[in-house]
Amino acid sequence: MLVRWVVALAAFLIIAVLGITVVGDFTGDQAGNSWALVAAIALIVAFVAYAAVEYMQTGGFASIGSQFDMRTLVLMPIAIAVNIILGAAVANALKIPIYLDSIGTILVGALAGPIPGALTGFVANILWQYIIPPPFQGTVAAPFAIVAAVIGLMAGLFARAGWLRPRPGSSGQSLLIGGAVAVAIVVLLGLYAYTRFYTETFEFLNPETDNLLFIILGWLIVAIFVGFVLGFFALLFVRRDLTVAYVTVAGVATGVVAALISAPISANLFSGVTGSGTDFLVAAFRQAGSDINTATFQQGLLSDPVDKLVTFFVVYLILAAMARRTKARFPQGERLIEGGEAAADDGGEWRGAPA
Amino acid sequence: MAGSARLIGDPTAGRGIPGVLGRPGPSPFHRLNPLTKATLATVTAVAAVVLGGLIGPAILVAVAVVLPAVAAGVLGRLVRTALLLSLPIAISAFLVNLFFLPGAETVLLRIGPITATAEGLAFALEILARILAISGAITLFYLTTRPADLVVDLERRGISPRIAFVANASVQTVPAMVERAGQITAAQRARGLDTEGSIWRRIRGVVPIVGPVILGSITEVEERTMALEARAFTRPGRRTLLWWPADSAAQALLRWAMLLGLVALIVARIVGVGS
Amino acid sequence: MSLQLSGVGYRYAGAQRPSLLDVDLELPDATVVGLAGASEAGKTTLCLVASGLAPRTVGGRIRGMIRLDGEDVDAWPMHRLAERIGIGFQNPGTQLSQVADTVFEEVAFGPMNVGLARDEIIERTWDALDALRISDLAERDPRRLSGGQQQLVATAGLLAMRPSHLVLDEPTAQLDPAGTRLVADAIARLAAGGASILVAEQKTDLLAAVASRVVVLADGRVALDGPADEVLADPALGELGVAPPSAVRLRSALEAAGLDPAVLGASRDG
Numbered sequence: 001m002l003v004r005w006v007v008a009l010a011a012f013l014i015i016a017v018l019g020i021t022v023v024g025d026f027t028g029d030q031a032g033n034s035w036a037l038v039a040a041i042a043l044i045v046a047f048v049a050y051a052a053v054e055y056m057q058t059g060g061f062a063s064i065g066s067q068f069d070m071r072t073l074v075l076m077p078i079a080i081a082v083n084i085i086l087g088a089a090v091a092n093a094l095k096i097p098i099y100l101d102s103i104g105t106i107l108v109g110a111l112a113g114p115i116p117g118a119l120t121g122f123v124a125n126i127l128w129q130y131i132i133p134p135p136f137q138g139t140v141a142a143p144f145a146i147v148a149a150v151i152g153l154m155a156g157l158f159a160r161a162g163w164l165r166p167r168p169g170s171s172g173q174s175l176l177i178g179g180a181v182a183v184a185i186v187v188l189l190g191l192y193a194y195t196r197f198y199t200e201t202f203e204f205l206n207p208e209t210d211n212l213l214f215i216i217l218g219w220l221i222v223a224i225f226v227g228f229v230l231g232f233f234a235l236l237f238v239r240r241d242l243t244v245a246y247v248t249v250a251g252v253a254t255g256v257v258a259a260l261i262s263a264p265i266s267a268n269l270f271s272g273v274t275g276s277g278t279d280f281l282v283a284a285f286r287q288a289g290s291d292i293n294t295a296t297f298q299q300g301l302l303s304d305p306v307d308k309l310v311t312f313f314v315v316y317l318i319l320a321a322m323a324r325r326t327k328a329r330f331p332q333g334e335r336l337i338e339g340g341e342a343a344a345d346d347g348g349e350w351r352g353a354p355a
Numbered sequence: 356m357a358g359s360a361r362l363i364g365d366p367t368a369g370r371g372i373p374g375v376l377g378r379p380g381p382s383p384f385h386r387l388n389p390l391t392k393a394t395l396a397t398v399t400a401v402a403a404v405v406l407g408g409l410i411g412p413a414i415l416v417a418v419a420v421v422l423p424a425v426a427a428g429v430l431g432r433l434v435r436t437a438l439l440l441s442l443p444i445a446i447s448a449f450l451v452n453l454f455f456l457p458g459a460e461t462v463l464l465r466i467g468p469i470t471a472t473a474e475g476l477a478f479a480l481e482i483l484a485r486i487l488a489i490s491g492a493i494t495l496f497y498l499t500t501r502p503a504d505l506v507v508d509l510e511r512r513g514i515s516p517r518i519a520f521v522a523n524a525s526v527q528t529v530p531a532m533v534e535r536a537g538q539i540t541a542a543q544r545a546r547g548l549d550t551e552g553s554i555w556r557r558i559r560g561v562v563p564i565v566g567p568v569i570l571g572s573i574t575e576v577e578e579r580t581m582a583l584e585a586r587a588f589t590r591p592g593r594r595t596l597l598w599w600p601a602d603s604a605a606q607a608l609l610r611w612a613m614l615l616g617l618v619a620l621i622v623a624r625i626v627g628v629g630s
Numbered sequence: 631m632s633l634q635l636s637g638v639g640y641r642y643a644g645a646q647r648p649s650l651l652d653v654d655l656e657l658p659d660a661t662v663v664g665l666a667g668a669s670e671a672g673k674t675t676l677c678l679v680a681s682g683l684a685p686r687t688v689g690g691r692i693r694g695m696i697r698l699d700g701e702d703v704d705a706w707p708m709h710r711l712a713e714r715i716g717i718g719f720q721n722p723g724t725q726l727s728q729v730a731d732t733v734f735e736e737v738a739f740g741p742m743n744v745g746l747a748r749d750e751i752i753e754r755t756w757d758a759l760d761a762l763r764i765s766d767l768a769e770r771d772p773r774r775l776s777g778g779q780q781q782l783v784a785t786a787g788l789l790a791m792r793p794s795h796l797v798l799d800e801p802t803a804q805l806d807p808a809g810t811r812l813v814a815d816a817i818a819r820l821a822a823g824g825a826s827i828l829v830a831e832q833k834t835d836l837l838a839a840v841a842s843r844v845v846v847l848a849d850g851r852v853a854l855d856g857p858a859d860e861v862l863a864d865p866a867l868g869e870l871g872v873a874p875p876s877a878v879r880l881r882s883a884l885e886a887a888g889l890d891p892a893v894l895g896a897s898r899d900g
Binding site for chain 3: 503516519520523524527528531575578579580582583584585587588589590592593594595596597
């Protein structure tokens with residue numbers, strides 16, 4: 001089992017390194033595109049490597065196929081529908097710079113596994129553009145299918161690692177430590193994003209600047225951050241559940257990755273305009289002096305982490321509202337239940353289902 | 356209603372032709388294989404992006420969207436639907452590029468602190484043309500093809516019945532979920548839920564609707580799973596199909612021609628031929 | 631061709647107590663067996679176990695023996711059992727496959743999965759539709775039908791598999807009176823045609839009309855098992871949480887009022 005993952009990781013790294021050396025230049029306009037392309041190819045090769053090793057070892061694809069039992073197949077259309085309906089409603093009716101089109105993807109990733117999660121996101125975007133009729137039909141969804149796939153994959157992996165398992169009644173000490181770690185990680189990610197993408201464009205907190213746009217953008221960023229920290233700690237201590245910290249980090253991390261992959265797609269195919277509330281944010285950054293590629297990164301790194309954070313929390317709440325028995329029957333359900341395994345059986349004459 | 360499918364087999368027993376969702380009568384274009392129409396839509400959309408500029412997408416729209424639409428008799432609906440579809444994007448794209456294109460100099464209009472530029476206008480029109488090409492191509496596909504037809508065609512060519520199930524069920528679930536949301540909204544309104552008013556109140560009003568809809572659907576997963584297993588859906592291997600859309604060698608050739616044409620276009624673009 | 635449960639017990643995953651214990655039940659050919667009991671007595675669980683969904687799909691642990699025509703089916707996978715035993719549920723809407731736009735395709739779903747030849751599928755589908763008298767609904771959209779009609783479509787879908795036994799878990803529970811009558815008539819016709827059916831119902835009137843034997847469950851065990859008219863007239867029914875059929879209640883009321891129940895005449899079905 002470990003062999004497969006090691007091979008997959010090795011394949012990913014090899015392709016990534018190859019890609020980086022072939023591309024050479026990772027600064028400038030096309031940096032984002034190259035990054036996304038290399039990452040996508042590396043992921044696909046890694047997946048193929050994983051499947052190939054499994055096939056050689058076992059003659060089948062059980063670890064992938066087992067994630068796709070009947071329950072998963074029945075859940076996927078529901079998840080896809082939720083993605084499309086909420087995504088369309090937010091894009092068309094509410095002009096706010098978030099998407100809310102990944103709730104289903106992350107839910108499937110959590111309950112069924114990384115591969116079904118990835119597939120749900122991918123299929124949802126394709127169907128959204130090609131098959132769903134107006135008024136829900138999306139015009140820009142299909143090219144972002146790969147982003148949705150990565151989101152589902154990450155959600156599945158986080159869930160598999162037990163990050164979404166409820167931890168009620170966590171001790172005050174663990175809450176403080178966990179909370180501090182989570183905030184620290186988010187701050188680090190924020191700093192990385194800031195130094196990489198934002199400083200060259202403007203100094204938004206510079207008191208000498210009198211451009212209204214700069215000031216507004218600057219305070220927007222500060223407000224988001226402060227609001228996040230306050231809200232985070234409030235939530236953490238109200239629910240007394242350390243999982244809040246895990247969910248926060250998962251959301252922000254997924255958001256950052258999603259932003260990095262989707263920005264070049266948005267910039268190259270649609271010049272940053274996708275018909276949702278994010279367009280004006282992109283425009284604001286362009287007006288502040290960024291070129292189209294950087295502007296989409298700047299917008300993405302604000303919208304996506306917030307969006308994915310909210311989405312992860314919604315999924316966390318949905319999972320909390322589901323009965324224990326219901327969750328347990330899904331392939332990854334055991335990792336979403338507090339306390340883990342259900343009561344052991346007394347063996348002997350009591351048999352389970354046939355293999 | 357024929358749509359793009361035709362039932363193959365014993366006419367006396369084969370009366371199970373599916374009803375169509377109110378689309379206009381069959382035309383030769385309707386009757387093309389769904390994969391052909393899908394290829395046309397995708398190639399047109401991608402080509403519009405690759406070509407760039409104003410003239411390229413315009414020609415594409417004329418040839419690959421308007422012409423077949425006229426032949427299929429769906430031009431009116433196409434125009435209305437495609438425009439409706441692209442309206443939010445069109446407005447955004449237009450305004451954003453008209454006023455905020457960096458590096459633009461030729462000023463056309465000045466409204467307070469923001470200025471409209473000629474370069475902005477040109478770029479905005481280009482984006483508009485591209486968007487119209489994409490939404491036109493996809494709407495044409497949607498108007499002349501039933502989703503189930505495409506899925507059946509793909510299943511016939513070899514994709515797993517499980518993937519086909521997910522695709523078909525998703526298409527059915529979207530309107531079903533919207534309907535259920537409507538019912539829950541009515542029920543919640545009867546209980547005093549406020550769905551009008553300020554944006555904040557409306558957002559808060561969404562939660563008591565979205566919550567029950569999602570949770571209700573998840574609760575149904577167990578029953579639906581049992582019902583499907585009770586009808587042998589888990590049986591490994593292929594299942595028998597009752598019917599599938601017709602195809603022809605000529606259409607297969609056409610599909611390959613379109614794909615090769617697109618590849619040639621992309622290569623030409625990368626190499627730098629033309630503008 | 632009989633379905634036989636011997637000493638069957640079942641416990642849901644994560645449950646402390648078993649939901650079924652020591653159940654002996656036989657469902658022979660051309661017989662309708664009614665299953666009665668208070669809610670949570672184990673009727674649904676027994677249906678799931680009899681059809682094989684428990685433990686295959688639902689999880690949990692089972693003990694005892696289930697035999698189909700003398701053969702132990704413990705190792706059979708679900709899709710193989712699905713061809714021999716069909717199970718219907720209460721909710722008409724969630725039994726739809728969600729991939730069919732017409733009733734015809736909906737009913738043909740099972741045979742298609744099994745991989746039969748196309749002509750065979752078409753013939754079986756029309757036979758099933760005819761048996762339930764819904765051939766005129768063949769081109770309708772199954773999502774747009776009434777609850778009772780949907781329940782008939784679901785049952786037709788089961789019949790198209792040509793099972794040797796049908797298990798119906800409270801088929802009329804979520805239907806209005808019109809739908810209930812529709813489904814009850816259909817079950818009666820199937821019974822008259824020689825079908826082997828296990829039907830769980832709270833509505834003992836329905837059982838009185840179609841069942842030849844009735845089994846009453848209480849707390850996961852068999853409390854009563856015998857010919858329908860005997861069991862349904864048993865005074866213990868009330869304690870077991872089962873409302874007797876209206877005919878029986880009418881008779882009791884007459885007796886309590888000091889009148890001669892023979893006034894009702896020979897017919898006991900009321």
